[in-house]
Amino acid sequence: YTPSEPPKIHRLDESVVNRIAAGEVIQRPVSAIKELVENSLDAHSTSINVVVKDGGLKLIQVSDDGHGIRREDLPILCERHTTSKLTNYEDLQSIKSMGFRGEALASMTYVGHVTVTTITPGKLHGYRQANNFFFFFLHFNFKSNNLMEYLGFVIALVFFFFFFRVSYRDGVMEDEPKPCAAVKGTQIMVENLFYNMIARRKTFQNSADDYSKIVDLLSRFAIHHINVSFSCRKHGASRADVHSVTTSSRLDSIRSVYGVSVALNLMKIEVPDSDPSSSVFNMDGLISNSNYVAKKTTMVLFINDRLVECTALKRAIEIVYAATLPKASKPFIYMSIVLPPEHVDVNVHPTKREVSLLNQEFIINTIQSAVESKLRNSNEARTFQEQP
Ligand code: ADP
Ligand code: MG
Numbered sequence: 001y002t003p004s005e006p007p008k009i010h011r012l013d014e015s016v017v018n019r020i021a022a023g024e025v026i027q028r029p030v031s032a033i034k035e036l037v038e039n040s041l042d043a044h045s046t047s048i049n050v051v052v053k054d055g056g057l058k059l060i061q062v063s064d065d066g067h068g069i070r071r072e073d074l075p076i077l078c079e080r081h082t083t084s085k086l087t088n089y090e091d092l093q094s095i096k097s098m099g100f101r102g103e104a105l106a107s108m109t110y111v112g113h114v115t116v117t118t119i120t121p122g123k124l125h126g127y128r129q130a131n132n133f134f135f136f137f138l139h140f141n142f143k144s145n146n147l148m149e150y151l152g153f154v155i156a157l158v159f160f161f162f163f164f165r166v167s168y169r170d171g172v173m174e175d176e177p178k179p180c181a182a183v184k185g186t187q188i189m190v191e192n193l194f195y196n197m198i199a200r201r202k203t204f205q206n207s208a209d210d211y212s213k214i215v216d217l218l219s220r221f222a223i224h225h226i227n228v229s230f231s232c233r234k235h236g237a238s239r240a241d242v243h244s245v246t247t248s249s250r251l252d253s254i255r256s257v258y259g260v261s262v263a264l265n266l267m268k269i270e271v272p273d274s275d276p277s278s279s280v281f282n283m284d285g286l287i288s289n290s291n292y293v294a295k296k297t298t299m300v301l302f303i304n305d306r307l308v309e310c311t312a313l314k315r316a317i318e319i320v321y322a323a324t325l326p327k328a329s330k331p332f333i334y335m336s337i338v339l340p341p342e343h344v345d346v347n348v349h350p351t352k353r354e355v356s357l358l359n360q361e362f363i364i365n366t367i368q369s370a371v372e373s374k375l376r377n378s379n380e381a382r383t384f385q386e387q388p
Helices: 014-025 029-042 071-076 089-094 104-111 127-143 147-159 198-205 209-224 250-258 260-264 311-324 360-386
Strands: 047-053 059-064 113-121 161-169 186-191 229-234 266-271 282-288 298-303 306-308 332-338
Touching: 014 104, 029 047, 029 059, 029 104, 029 186, 029 209, 047 209, 071 113, 071 161, 104 113, 104 161, 209 229, 209 250, 209 298, 209 306, 209 332, 250 260, 250 282, 250 332, 260 266, 266 332, 266 360, 282 360, 298 311, 311 360, 332 360
Parallel strands: 047 229, 298 332
Antiparallel strands: 047 059, 059 186, 113 161, 113 186, 266 282, 282 332, 298 306
């Protein structure tokens, strides 16, 4: 092959670009659920419920009781780069919300079918709302004999809230929002995930393990956000696989999510900020003691309330456990690290799973020695107790 001419460069269609990007953000069913749950957290929800069918391929449904979405925002809700959270690039330095790019919902509409049901507080005296009432009457008297829609209308009248349901495909709202019955908050449903990505759909069809990843994800959220109740169940199942109630104690929460035997063997660990004036970081967590036995490390790490992974920190802690404990048990670690927002770069990974930290080495070393001394102390106390 000897090219006579260089190949021509052309601009990709926007829909192609968007679908490629979507495949990076929504890598698997659990990534869609992470984005949806983070949206619910950003909406100040106190209750978040997840339902999954076929490991998320058939159906993902996340319902919350958060602040809902404005009626007038629905047309652009699932466009790429539409968000209520970020305005200027500089704000990224101090961002507190989990989301900021306005890409998650859009991505889902490029790889699945998205339906949103949300509540909008009504402004009774506004002109728009008067108009809405008129529209409602027309709608219900002449067009609809659907009981659910009728109920929605009655609820809306009584509480002056309006509920809408609307579907999206490829970033675009398919129809005008339809009034409907719902409960407070927002419900987002993603159906037929990866319907247009044959290879990826096949990968997940053949593996049943995404549901366990989803349960694992919800468990992690549940023990960090103890003022939010979470549930996760398979569609049609009467029993939830994750079910947490709001509590004031992290240990209680771990007990209900990970079980008594884990909770029994945890020790509190803390690293206060060494110098509050030029704050570097502080850490607070729970780590397993020498009685805990497991084949695999469980490391639940939140940095500035963001669920992340940090392989270097995990390794550092595993090394301490291996060196300090006689039994070759892997630890259970829950840690919440707080550091100045400008010390964290949250924009290094499409799934936001990894973050990059300023002073990472210092932070890891400090935590490592804190774990080591905690572990030694408890080990010594134990051997002391056990002596006759
Ligand atoms: P981002 O979270 O980065 O802003 P998303 O695509 O995830 O982008 O969501 C777009 C916008 O939709 C959010 O900024 C938010 O205003 C709104 N939104 C999404 N999910 C919810 C929800 N569960 N409750 C309230 N608003 C939501
Ligand atoms: Mg989001």
